[in-house]
Amino acid sequence: MNDGAPATLRVAVLGCGVVGTEVVRRLLTNASELHARTGTRLELVGIGVRSTATPRDPVVPTELLTEDLRGLATSADIVIELMGGIEPARGLVTGALAAGASVITANKALLAQHGPELYEAADAARVDLFYEAAVAGAVPVVRGVRESLAGDKITRVLGIVNGTTNYILDEMTSGGLDFEKALAQAQELGYAEADPTADVEGLDAAAKAAILASLAFHSRTSLDDVPVQGITSISPEDIASAAQTGHVIKLLAIAEQGTYDGVGGLAVRVHPALVPVEHPLASVRGPFNAVFVEAEAAGTLMFYGAGAGGEATASAVLGDVVAAARHRVNGGKAPSESAHAALPPMPAQAVHTRYQMRLDVLDVPGVLAEIAAVVAAHGVSIETVRQGMRDPDEGAALVIVTHSASESALAATVADLDTLEVVERITSILRVEGT
Amino acid sequence: MNDGAPATLRVAVLGCGVVGTEVVRRLLTNASELHARTGTRLELVGIGVRSTATPRDPVVPTELLTEDLRGLATSADIVIELMGGIEPARGLVTGALAAGASVITANKALLAQHGPELYEAADAARVDLFYEAAVAGAVPVVRGVRESLAGDKITRVLGIVNGTTNYILDEMTSGGLDFEKALAQAQELGYAEADPTADVEGLDAAAKAAILASLAFHSRTSLDDVPVQGITSISPEDIASAAQTGHVIKLLAIAEQGTYDGVGGLAVRVHPALVPVEHPLASVRGPFNAVFVEAEAAGTLMFYGAGAGGEATASAVLGDVVAAARHRVNGGKAPSESAHAALPPMPAQAVHTRYQMRLDVLDVPGVLAEIAAVVAAHGVSIETVRQGMRDPDEGAALVIVTHSASESALAATVADLDTLEVVERITSILRVEGT
Numbered sequence: 001m002n003d004g005a006p007a008t009l010r011v012a013v014l015g016c017g018v019v020g021t022e023v024v025r026r027l028l029t030n031a032s033e034l035h036a037r038t039g040t041r042l043e044l045v046g047i048g049v050r051s052t053a054t055p056r057d058p059v060v061p062t063e064l065l066t067e068d069l070r071g072l073a074t075s076a077d078i079v080i081e082l083m084g085g086i087e088p089a090r091g092l093v094t095g096a097l098a099a100g101a102s103v104i105t106a107n108k109a110l111l112a113q114h115g116p117e118l119y120e121a122a123d124a125a126r127v128d129l130f131y132e133a134a135v136a137g138a139v140p141v142v143r144g145v146r147e148s149l150a151g152d153k154i155t156r157v158l159g160i161v162n163g164t165t166n167y168i169l170d171e172m173t174s175g176g177l178d179f180e181k182a183l184a185q186a187q188e189l190g191y192a193e194a195d196p197t198a199d200v201e202g203l204d205a206a207a208k209a210a211i212l213a214s215l216a217f218h219s220r221t222s223l224d225d226v227p228v229q230g231i232t233s234i235s236p237e238d239i240a241s242a243a244q245t246g247h248v249i250k251l252l253a254i255a256e257q258g259t260y261d262g263v264g265g266l267a268v269r270v271h272p273a274l275v276p277v278e279h280p281l282a283s284v285r286g287p288f289n290a291v292f293v294e295a296e297a298a299g300t301l302m303f304y305g306a307g308a309g310g311e312a313t314a315s316a317v318l319g320d321v322v323a324a325a326r327h328r329v330n331g332g333k334a335p336s337e338s339a340h341a342a343l344p345p346m347p348a349q350a351v352h353t354r355y356q357m358r359l360d361v362l363d364v365p366g367v368l369a370e371i372a373a374v375v376a377a378h379g380v381s382i383e384t385v386r387q388g389m390r391d392p393d394e395g396a397a398l399v400i401v402t403h404s405a406s407e408s409a410l411a412a413t414v415a416d417l418d419t420l421e422v423v424e425r426i427t428s429i430l431r432v433e434g435t
Numbered sequence: 436m437n438d439g440a441p442a443t444l445r446v447a448v449l450g451c452g453v454v455g456t457e458v459v460r461r462l463l464t465n466a467s468e469l470h471a472r473t474g475t476r477l478e479l480v481g482i483g484v485r486s487t488a489t490p491r492d493p494v495v496p497t498e499l500l501t502e503d504l505r506g507l508a509t510s511a512d513i514v515i516e517l518m519g520g521i522e523p524a525r526g527l528v529t530g531a532l533a534a535g536a537s538v539i540t541a542n543k544a545l546l547a548q549h550g551p552e553l554y555e556a557a558d559a560a561r562v563d564l565f566y567e568a569a570v571a572g573a574v575p576v577v578r579g580v581r582e583s584l585a586g587d588k589i590t591r592v593l594g595i596v597n598g599t600t601n602y603i604l605d606e607m608t609s610g611g612l613d614f615e616k617a618l619a620q621a622q623e624l625g626y627a628e629a630d631p632t633a634d635v636e637g638l639d640a641a642a643k644a645a646i647l648a649s650l651a652f653h654s655r656t657s658l659d660d661v662p663v664q665g666i667t668s669i670s671p672e673d674i675a676s677a678a679q680t681g682h683v684i685k686l687l688a689i690a691e692q693g694t695y696d697g698v699g700g701l702a703v704r705v706h707p708a709l710v711p712v713e714h715p716l717a718s719v720r721g722p723f724n725a726v727f728v729e730a731e732a733a734g735t736l737m738f739y740g741a742g743a744g745g746e747a748t749a750s751a752v753l754g755d756v757v758a759a760a761r762h763r764v765n766g767g768k769a770p771s772e773s774a775h776a777a778l779p780p781m782p783a784q785a786v787h788t789r790y791q792m793r794l795d796v797l798d799v800p801g802v803l804a805e806i807a808a809v810v811a812a813h814g815v816s817i818e819t820v821r822q823g824m825r826d827p828d829e830g831a832a833l834v835i836v837t838h839s840a841s842e843s844a845l846a847a848t849v850a851d852l853d854t855l856e857v858v859e860r861i862t863s864i865l866r867v868e869g870t
Contacts, residue, residue, distance in 0.1 A: 143575075152754065302739035306735065315730060318587060
């Protein structure tokens with residue numbers, strides 16, 4: 001394309017919510033910088049919306065609004081999809097790619113469910129499909145994993161990729177709030193939505209985990225491959241108990257290589273976990289996001305920043321717009337998202353990790369021996385046992401941390417412990433990560 | 436170039452020290468992954484060394500060693516320069532670019548001194564010049580700043596870009612060592628060289644600051660534009676005093692926009708500074724590096740990882756090799772390092788920051804009033820004053836933190852304080868950053 005570098009590229013924005021408005025603002029107000037950085041003029045040719053009658057921010061030029069989403073998506077050089085959800089976004093993106101447009105999207109649900117078909121469509125059309133804003137907002141982890149680590153082998157990704165839950169856990173940790181109060185506070189501050197389900201149940205994080213796993217391990221991981229546990233059952237006692245041994249509780253999106261029956265596999269999951277306070281992820285505060293990557297040669301890397309918000313997300317979108325525009329000016333396209341080294345998904349039961357179990361037990365002699373025998377019978381070995389916090393009148397409590405054990409061995413252990421008379425209640429089971 | 440995608444790209448490595456050996460190892464052992472990721476075979480055609488007689492790691496194929504550096508540099512598609520120093524590296528890189536090769540370099544000294552002429556040579560030849568490994572080792576900050584933030588406006592960069600000094604300061608902080616002991620320990624562990632001057636005097640950090648500033652602010656900043664202060668005068672008392680107010684001392688490379696006489700300018704500098712413990716940079720421990728970036732839309736981002744070491748540096752080099760190879764296969768080149776928005780350098784005296792001054796003073800009435808009057812006379816305002824640590828028999832000590840003040844106002848204040856009879860000694864002056 002060098003011989004015919006375009007003087008102007010036609011840019012379409014689909015969706016004009018908070019992020020869309022910010023993208024429009026920056027396309028218009030930073031036009032000369034964007035021209036200098038891309039070598040071409042980026043002309044905003046239309047803003048696709050469901051209804052042109054909805055009131056908009058004054059920065060949005062009314063004359064560019066259109067309800068003809070399909071027409072707009074198939075008549076631009078660069079299409080920015082910010083509508084969210086599966087349809088009509090999926091059809092519009094597919095149509096835009098087929099029409100030869102480069103597509104930028106912030107739509108994690110779409111990518112987590114239909115990523116592979118979209119990557120293939122982009123490859124077939126020899127155009128870019130970029131999505132930095134879909135994972136961890138402004139944090140440039142997609143580019144970091146795809147390009148900077150392209151000559152390395154990633155072995156594990158641990159991410160705090162949901163700001164709402166990180167804010168809630170942080171307030172529970174530093175402010176001593178319980179989950180309900182911390183959630184209410186997050187909602188007041190706009191960090192959590194009125195219906196917080198997708199965040200607190202870990203579903204948002206799971207979509208990002210699927211995208212990150214696909215990218216880091218050149219695999220085809222979809223949302224269905226990601227077992228999820230949210231943070232609604234995390235109690236102030238869990239937080240306090242973690243603090244006693246120098247840990248904080250974080251909701252982690254994890255993708256890692258493992259072996260199962262001697263065969264390499266990829267395990268992806270989302271759950272709350274104890275993280276040692278000295279781990280870089282432990283100091284990620286409030287609504288921030290961070291992705292910690294372990295690679296064979298690079299060692300450990302971390303990408304940190306704002307995981308949400310109109311402006312931050314717009315920054316990531318515009319970085320992708322500049323990259324796509326440069327490709328259209330200078331020739332070239334981003335590498336394929338090929339699954340050339342695809343690892344098979346590992347069954348969840350085969351995942352090995354350390355566990356912390358809190359148990360309420362009878363305060364009688366021989367309790368520990370009895371419990372230890374059950375744990376040992378399942379081949380799980382105990383790293384530490386300590387006394388948990390409990391009113392002495394009510395009985396005793398134990399906190400057991402295991403060495404690395406498989407999910408299935410742990411589940412069997414828990415089932416057996418639950419039948420012991422000396423065990424009144426299994427208060428919580430949490431994984432320990434980052435060690 | 437799409438129509439004639441090469442089946443093989445000829446790769447030359449110049450220099451075969453620790454990093455060169457790791458790069459050779461990974462080029463050879465990961466050949467099939469690299470082929471899958473680039474779409475072409477990367478053929479290692481030669482390893483340029485000063486003497487083929489020097490013993491090498493067994494991984495290095497002896498038959499590829501050559502002393503004909505110039506011939507090798509001008510006969511490959513991708514040239515990886517890992518020799519360090521200015522000459523012959525500069526001539527070899529220039530020759531390679533002129534011959535149409537894409538160049539990857541980890542040579543910070545070369546870029547800090549001759550970056551602009553090399554970027555222009557790469558642009559003229561329409562080839563890539565990549566240097567991720569030259570700043571903060573494996574930490575992908577060059578790509579992050581150049582590409583991910585290409586649609587944003589960076590306002591400030593704060594970096595811990597020298598692992599040796601970070602290790603020393605960290606040991607002084609957590610282990611209570613003095614500078615000499617911490618340096619000796621760093622040398623024992625291989626984190627500091629026998630001659631540590633370039634690290635502890637801040638010169639290594641200054642070269643990286645110049646490169647980062649050029650990149651983040653589209654400017655032409657060279658090493659000569661960077662005032663430098665190292666860490667050799669940092670005392671255990673400085674560390675302890677910083678801790679009392681919730682700060683740690685870090686050696687920072689700083690590039691920021693400011694105004695001087697109403698005109699925008701770019702201030703670049705390297706010096707130790709107090710950083711609040713809750714700042715993400717404060718928890719960067721040991722020999723790690725991190726670069727904290729503030730941008731208009733993205734807000735704050737941080738890139739963290741291993742700043743040195745053969746393997747980590749090789750990872751960054753290979754990420755660049757893959758990017759350059761993809762460009763040669765798919766067409767395209769990286770964007771120019773144009774200085775289109777170049778800010779003029781700001782005079783060092785115009786830089787505004789907060790200061791912490793520690794003074795030994797006479798223990799007599801009216802001392803504070805006298806000192807406060809001198810400070811106020813220079814238009815500097817005091818944020819806090821507290822009693823410093825000193826043996827009461829010897830007199831009193833004061834720790835004064837100022838509001839933001841210009842370097843010149845501070846210098847004049849200090850000069851005047853030094854003439855006061857009540858001031859026995861100005862023990863230390865440190866800047867406070869990250870707020």
